[in-house]
Amino acid sequence: MIGFLRAVALFIGAMFVQWWWNTHFAYWGAAPQFLLVLTIIIAARRGPILGMLAGFGWGLYLDVARAELFGARALTLTLTAYIVGVARRQIDLRAAGPLAVTTFLATWAAFVAYGLLGLVFTRSFEWSGWIPVIMNPVLNAVVVTIAAVVWDVRGGRGS
Amino acid sequence: MQRETRIANFVLGALTALSLLLLSLPLSAPVRAFKAGTGYLLDPLAYHGEAGYRRIADSPMRIRKLLEADIENESLRVELRRSLWLATTVSALSLENERLRRALVLKAPAGRSPAWVHVMERDPIHWYRSLVVDAGYDRGVSLNDPVLGPRDGRLVAVGRVVDVRPNTSTVLLLTDELSAAAAYLSSGTYEGLVQGQDGPRLRMNYLNAEVRLSTGDSVYTSPTSATFPPDVLVGRVAKVNPRDPFLTFQSVEILPAADASSLQELMILRARPPVGEAKPPAYVPVFAPIEPPAEGPAAPAQAEDAGPKQPSVARPSRKRATVEASTGAVLKSMEALAVPNPEAIQ
Numbered sequence: 001m002i003g004f005l006r007a008v009a010l011f012i013g014a015m016f017v018q019w020w021w022n023t024h025f026a027y028w029g030a031a032p033q034f035l036l037v038l039t040i041i042i043a044a045r046r047g048p049i050l051g052m053l054a055g056f057g058w059g060l061y062l063d064v065a066r067a068e069l070f071g072a073r074a075l076t077l078t079l080t081a082y083i084v085g086v087a088r089r090q091i092d093l094r095a096a097g098p099l100a101v102t103t104f105l106a107t108w109a110a111f112v113a114y115g116l117l118g119l120v121f122t123r124s125f126e127w128s129g130w131i132p133v134i135m136n137p138v139l140n141a142v143v144v145t146i147a148a149v150v151w152d153v154r155g156g157r158g159s
Numbered sequence: 160m161q162r163e164t165r166i167a168n169f170v171l172g173a174l175t176a177l178s179l180l181l182l183s184l185p186l187s188a189p190v191r192a193f194k195a196g197t198g199y200l201l202d203p204l205a206y207h208g209e210a211g212y213r214r215i216a217d218s219p220m221r222i223r224k225l226l227e228a229d230i231e232n233e234s235l236r237v238e239l240r241r242s243l244w245l246a247t248t249v250s251a252l253s254l255e256n257e258r259l260r261r262a263l264v265l266k267a268p269a270g271r272s273p274a275w276v277h278v279m280e281r282d283p284i285h286w287y288r289s290l291v292v293d294a295g296y297d298r299g300v301s302l303n304d305p306v307l308g309p310r311d312g313r314l315v316a317v318g319r320v321v322d323v324r325p326n327t328s329t330v331l332l333l334t335d336e337l338s339a340a341a342a343y344l345s346s347g348t349y350e351g352l353v354q355g356q357d358g359p360r361l362r363m364n365y366l367n368a369e370v371r372l373s374t375g376d377s378v379y380t381s382p383t384s385a386t387f388p389p390d391v392l393v394g395r396v397a398k399v400n401p402r403d404p405f406l407t408f409q410s411v412e413i414l415p416a417a418d419a420s421s422l423q424e425l426m427i428l429r430a431r432p433p434v435g436e437a438k439p440p441a442y443v444p445v446f447a448p449i450e451p452p453a454e455g456p457a458a459p460a461q462a463e464d465a466g467p468k469q470p471s472v473a474r475p476s477r478k479r480a481t482v483e484a485s486t487g488a489v490l491k492s493m494e495a496l497a498v499p500n501p502e503a504i505q
Contacts, residue, residue: 016208024212048167056174063181064197070190071181078174085167121182 011054014038015061029128030135032143035062036110039077040084040103041147044093048085055081069126072117076110083109096148100141107137258424261309271305271388271428274298278422279327287334287357287419292427295324299433305387306330307426308417315392315416316340316380317425328427333361333393334419341381342393346373350381353393353413361394361413368408372399378413388428392416 018034025031035058043051059074066073084093084102093099111133118126184190259275274294281290294300300323307314318338322329331338338355342363351366363378376396382389398412 020208020212023209024216047163049163049170052167052170052174056178059178060197064194069182070184070194071178075175075178075182078171078178082167082171117182 010038011057015058018058018062029132030139031132032139033107033110033136034143035059036077036080036107037103037140037144037147039081040106041099041144041151043081043084044088044099044102045151048082051081051085052078068122069114069118072114072121072126075117076113079113080106080110094148096145099148100145103144104137104141107140108133111136255423258309261312271430272299272432274300274427274429274432276300276328276425276427278425285335285357287332287355287359289318289321289329289331289335290422291327291329292425293327294427295326295328297326297433299429299431300328300427301430303386304430305391305428307391307428308422309424309426310392310416310418313392314426315394316387317417317422319386320427330425332419333415333417334358340387340393341384342378343381344372344396345377345379350383351408351410353378359415359419360397361415362410363396363413364408364410366409366411368402368406370409372396372409372411374399374411 014034021034022031035055039051039055039058042054055077056074059077060071062073062077063070084106087093087102091098091102093102111128115125115127118124181190276292276294276298279291279293282288292306300320302320302323304320306317306319308317309315316333318330318332318335320328321331332355333340333353334355334357336355336357340353341350342353343350344363344366347370349366349370349372351363353361353363356362366372374396378393378396380387380389380391380393394413394415394417396411397414400410400412402409
């Protein structure tokens with residue numbers, strides 16, 4: 001029960017932090033994508049199933065605010081969680097370095113996937129802008145490193 | 160592991176299918192309703208998040224306002240203390256102004272240069288002996304200058320200067336046992352010597368043993384006084400002492416007109432004003448001369464509040480002339496001897 005409540009708190013808290021940061025601290029679209037980072041770290045530490053479920057929910061949350069492409073973020077985060085879950089069998093994602101690199105690449109992949117989904121469903125590539133595309137992978141890599149350290153310190157290592 | 164992979168694949172397929180379904184559906188009514196419902200569920204997050212953020216974001220401003228309020232509060236406290244002090248000062252000055260206004264209309268005995276002074280200090284152990292005023296050589300005060308005080312719109316005898324310093328002087332009160340002043344009674348012009356007793360009352364000695372004395376008579380300084388100008392109120396007779404068959408004179412108790420406990424401003428009649436100050440006017444009797452009393456037994460006091468009913472020095476009555484002839488010189492010498500000359504002591 002406590003684990004469930006903690007999961008719900010994490011789910012809602014992450015959405016709040018994402019909204020809060022994007023609203024008040026984003027400059028020219030450059031902001032850490034906390035939900036993507038958490039999806040990656042959950043998939044890397046707890047497996048792809050939980051990562052996909054969380055990523056889908058957070059993706060829907062991100063899609064609610066958009067007028068079009070409802071479901072694109074949900075699909076993107078779901079695919080990201082699955083890929084990370086598969087990759088962890090080949091790469092040791094418990095180490096901070098590989099996790100940061102994976103996050104860096106996954107962020108770019110998410111941008112591309114989102115653009116391609118736009119191209120398919122709205123006939124226009126959904127370009128997020130140069131600054132987010134350049135800065136967000138770096139910010140996400142930094143955040144995932146910090147999150148991994150915090151996760152390990154709180155006893156998540158080995159679980 | 161295989162089972163987990165299969166579940167993962169299944170979940171991926173289901174979620175992907177759901178996502179593609181959402182993507183492929185146009186923004187029809189069901190999709191908009193779903194988005195609206197999801198937005199409704201998530202709206203409190205943004206609303207309360209914004210409110211919380213505002214609260215947090217406003218914290219520095221609130222802390223700053225709190226600090227400013229604290230600083231303002233402190234400055235207002237200081238200002239309030241200053242205002243209270245000013246109010247107290249204004250109140251004290253107002254009272255002093257009122258006293259001085261009343262004192263200003265008093266006419267000083269002519270021939271001397273009056274100077275208003277403040278009482279600075281008094282000896283609590285010897286309350287009826289002396290006090291210190293805030294004028295000395297700097298204001299032309301000299302030894303043996305008479306000191307008067309305001310009382311009910313007139314000047315009354317208080318004492319004389321016995322010690323002069325650069326900025327202060329010591330006044331020996333009439334109530335001191337070393338004080339003495341020649342005086343007369345208003346009812347019969349009988350002269351005597353008023354002497355202090357180190358108490359609230361004075362004693363008037365050397366009154367004619369044959370006359371009948373009564374309480375309530377006013378006592379004024381005599382023209383034969385070595386210190387005081389004539390006709391300055393000293394007090395009233397409070398008690399007539401029983402005659403002593405072994406003495407050739409009578410004595411009375413006098414209630415001084417100057418209350419030793421309420422003296423605040425005094426007038427020193429200076430013999431010579433300091434350099435640069437106006438010279439005293441020529442001698443003019445300030446206390447209006449009145450009709451000489453009828454001869455015979457001493458009449459009771461008549462309209463004493465209106466002032467001394469005594470002839471001026473220039474026109475003494477017959478009885479008074481007689482008294483002066485017999486006792487004036489003696490009293491003057493006794494008054495002079497009553498208090499040792501401070502200069503001689505030094």
